[in-house]
Amino acid sequence: MEHIALRVSPRGKLTKGELRQERKKGRLPAQIYGKGIEPISVFLEGKEFANVAKRITESMIIDLDLEGEKFAALLKEIQKETISGDILHIDFNLLRHDRKIRVRVPLHLNGTAKGVKDGGILEHSIHEIEVECDSDHLPEKIEVDITDLEANHALHLREVALPEGVKLVTNPDTVFAIIKFAHGEPEKPSEVEAEAAEEALAPTEQESAETTSEAVHK
Known part of the structure; x- marks a missing residue:
């Protein structure tokens, strides 16, 4: 089965204005959710995600690399701006081998x-x-x-x-x-x-x- 690898970087608590500025730089805010853990806030590189976005399906495993720490996840949701269609936010769900x-x-x-x-x-x-x-x-x-x-x-x-x-x-x-x-x-x-x-x-x-x-x- 095909996997897609994406690099992500840590994201601190930012205001809406600061997030808007990051998007202009090509960085997409994302959240990683998992049972029993606190949500992890990260950034994705917009160009890197755009290169694989059309290939990603709901059942495709995505290998997220957060500064060397690996997470296997599924795409949960992509939030887009209504008029322009620009990506605002991405959510991932962590996979657990025991569930x-x-x-x-x-x-x-x-x-x-x-x-x-x-x-x-x-x-x-x-x-x-x-x-x-x-x-x-x-x-x-x-x-x-x-x-x-x-x-x-x-x-x-x-x-x-x-x-x-x-x-x-x-x-x-x-x-x-x-x-x-x-x-x-x-x-x-x-x-x-x-x-x-x-x-x-x-x-x-x-x-x-x-x-x-x-x-x-x-």
């Missing part, structure tokens, strides 16, 4: 479904799932092969094979992929409709008698 965590992991579909090749449309409504595991078994993503998925069939989360040590938290009956036809498949006539059609095509008793009579006179 299980719950985290949302991306769900990726691989392959082209048989139903799509037959003209159906794939509806993929769930793009991430919540799982529980320890940090050593934390998956970066969950991949599902949908090659054999046929039209008018669906896949449920209970059918997903999870890695060892990973437990599904999201409702297992949740449908995450289904193949549908845009205008529906042609419907087969029911037995009643079929019988009615046969009766409409078959000659009546009177018509049969008239036909027989004409044949005799000829």
Whole structure:
């Protein structure tokens, strides 16, 4: 599993104005949270974080280096300025090897479904799932092969094979992929409709008698 390494530096208690000045210098204020410890206030280098920000997911482990002291953490939240979108603050949650965590992991579909090749449309409504595991078994993503998925069939989360040590938290009956036809498949006539059609095509008793009579006179 991919890890991302970031250097952080200590941050003392600063006023809003002082924090604003630090942001102008390219330093982003951040907080590291963990059970049983006091929150740790730090700075991140803005350019360094910007280089990896797009790759970071909720389930990706981030190795924080605070003056030689290492912390394994997950990204908790990024606070941004409403109008400009500039980053104001970043929060991290520390990982502990002796505790299980719950985290949302991306769900990726691989392959082209048989139903799509037959003209159906794939509806993929769930793009991430919540799982529980320890940090050593934390998956970066969950991949599902949908090659054999046929039209008018669906896949449920209970059918997903999870890695060892990973437990599904999201409702297992949740449908995450289904193949549908845009205008529906042609419907087969029911037995009643079929019988009615046969009766409409078959000659009546009177018509049969008239036909027989004409044949005799000829």
